[in-house]
Amino acid sequence: MTAPSCRVCGRLLRSEKWRARGIGPVCARATGACTRPHIPTPRPDHHIDGQSELPLVHHQPTLWSL
Template sequence: MADTPRCTVCGRTLRDPASRARGTGPVCNRKTRTPHSPAPRRPALPPYVGGRPVTDVPAGHYL
């Protein structure tokens, strides 16, 4: 069976179709894949409030 696909990391035989398409087995895939980057954080306030920049909005006596 020279045509049997093997894991590119450890060389074991790949039996699952998804593993064959990926080229790595499930264990090697978990060990070598890069973690997902976190989603970019959104600012607490929009940059403009009522058409004016946030720095121009009067804070009043609440601050």
């Protein structure tokens, strides 16, 4: 079933993808209906065998290092 207009705001839907969903891209983003795949960021407790951790050292840039 395809809807020719957005069921939230009533605007005309031009794409077949959005017609199949029944909601436009702007309304989907505003309502949270548009979901993207979530890639989790690595946390500090994730450890890979064989991976060494380097200490973070603050280096003050000088004219010679630029």
